[in-house]
Amino acid sequence: MKYIDIVIVGGGQAGLAMAYALKRINLDCIILDENSETGYSWRNRYDSLELFTPKAYSRLYEHNYVGDEREFPTKNDVALYLKEFKKSKNLKVMYGEKVIKVSQKANRNYTIVTHNSTIEAHQVIVATGAFYTPFIPDIHDASIPITLHSANYRNANQIPEGKILIVGGGNTGVQIAAELSSTHEVHLSISKEPKRISTTLLGKSIFWWFDKLQILKLKPNTILGEKLRKAEPLIGHDFVTVLNSVSIHGKLEEISNKVAYFKGKSSLEPDAVIWATGYKNDYSWIKVENALDIDQKPNHHQGISSISGLYYIGLSWQRNRASGLIHGVTEDAEFIAKHIDKNLNTRRNK
Numbered sequence: 574m575k576y577i578d579i580v581i582v583g584g585g586q587a588g589l590a591m592a593y594a595l596k597r598i599n600l601d602c603i604i605l606d607e608n609s610e611t612g613y614s615w616r617n618r619y620d621s622l623e624l625f626t627p628k629a630y631s632r633l634y635e636h637n638y639v640g641d642e643r644e645f646p647t648k649n650d651v652a653l654y655l656k657e658f659k660k661s662k663n664l665k666v667m668y669g670e671k672v673i674k675v676s677q678k679a680n681r682n683y684t685i686v687t688h689n690s691t692i693e694a695h696q697v698i699v700a701t702g703a704f705y706t707p708f709i710p711d712i713h714d715a716s717i718p719i720t721l722h723s724a725n726y727r728n729a730n731q732i733p734e735g736k737i738l739i740v741g742g743g744n745t746g747v748q749i750a751a752e753l754s755s756t757h758e759v760h761l762s763i764s765k766e767p768k769r770i771s772t773t774l775l776g777k778s779i780f781w782w783f784d785k786l787q788i789l790k791l792k793p794n795t796i797l798g799e800k801l802r803k804a805e806p807l808i809g810h811d812f813v814t815v816l817n818s819v820s821i822h823g824k825l826e827e828i829s830n831k832v833a834y835f836k837g838k839s840s841l842e843p844d845a846v847i848w849a850t851g852y853k854n855d856y857s858w859i860k861v862e863n864a865l866d867i868d869q870k871p872n873h874h875q876g877i878s879s880i881s882g883l884y885y886i887g888l889s890w891q892r893n894r895a896s897g898l899i900h901g902v903t904e905d906a907e908f909i910a911k912h913i914d915k916n917l918n919t920r921r922n923k
């Protein structure tokens with residue numbers, strides 16, 4: 574069995590930032606990624622996706638994008654940027670390696686199993702993304718033939734004529750609703766009143782203000798952090814388009830026999846449904862005792878597992894609001910790298 578000191582599972586922005594943070598303190602690691610190229614998860618999102626964070630707030634370390642840093646990058650700009658970051662920092666990624674099992678040996682090292690290989694490592698860092706495994710609530714009977722998750726939506730050509738129901742009033746649902754409203758009859762189901770904010774304020778990016786007001790540093794267990802977690806704002810002007818050209822319904826209660834029933838007793842017979850209902854990640858491949866909590870979510874504090882040698886990076890609200898965004902991952906990677914380094918030094922000095 575091959576031995577590597579540190580294995581990172583997942584080579585998106587979080588895995589890359591983590592590998593670079595380790596490299597900066599001379600710790601060697603390898604990234605295992607199930608896909609075939611860097612930037613795949615961005616490239617694979619819907620065609621018109623433009624980030625709500627400007628280039629200045631969408632970068633890793635001080636690595637810049639080409640062009641004006643006030644511009645909003647497209648998903649392909651980010652995919653290219655990550656490829657470029659990986660190349661310029663000379664980071665090692667093994668592609669086509671889906672990790673199917675991580676377990677712990679008696680000597681406390683980890684065994685990492687992919688379809689192609691088995692690796693032993695002293696430390697494992699999970700960077701598989703907070704928005705990777707699509708989630709559809711179990712409130713429908715599959716009676717509507719065209720049903721897809723927003724993760725599989727690409728563009729309007731994919732969607733047949735007729736009434737389209739989009740479920741979910743977050744940034745993704747609203748963006749897709751605005752886009753489809755120019756070609757289709759669109760209905761949007763939202764469970765709570767959205768809070769909309771503009772991308773700029775007094776000539777500055779809203780992220781500049783967030784940064785200055787320390788909003789991106791809000792911690793999950795503070796009163797303001799809790800409030801923001803429960804009601805993420807809609808960023809940009811798509812909701813204005815939606816208000817003018819989309820029929821808005823309350824929370825979807827169920828779809829049965831081709832009819833969608835909403836809170837407040839309204840109903841609709843849609844021809845297609847797009848679920849913009851978010852993601853729920855699957856960590857069932859982590860077979861380490863007590864690594865997951867009762868809900869099968871990582872047991873961790875700020876990305877550090879209670880199990881020695883196991884870490885996470887890129888979780889939503891891992892340390893603060895910015896943790897699940899590109900902008901926040903650099904600081905989180907530095908934090909984890911320092912922790913790993915400290916532990917290794919303690920071990921060496923024993």
Ligand SMILES: Cc1cc2nc3c(=O)[nH]c(=O)nc-3n(C[C@H](O)[C@H](O)[C@H](O)COP(=O)(O)OP(=O)(O)OC[C@H]3O[C@@H](n4cnc5c(N)ncnc54)[C@H](O)[C@@H]3O)c2cc1C
Nearest residue numbers: 583585586587606607614624625671672701702887898899
């Ligand atoms: C529609 C959408 C829009 C967003 N817009 C913004 C924005 O404007 N600004 C912003 O800052 N953030 C945005 N985000 C949030 C976040 O920045 C992205 O989700 C980003 O892709 C997260 O990066 P990541 O590296 O944590 O995960 P991912 O990019 O999802 O990468 C995870 C990697 O892990 C690999 N992987 C997963 N499971 C395994 C396994 N078992 N074995 C091996 N490899 C595995 C995958 O192949 C993938 O390469 C957006 C997210 C979504 C969904």
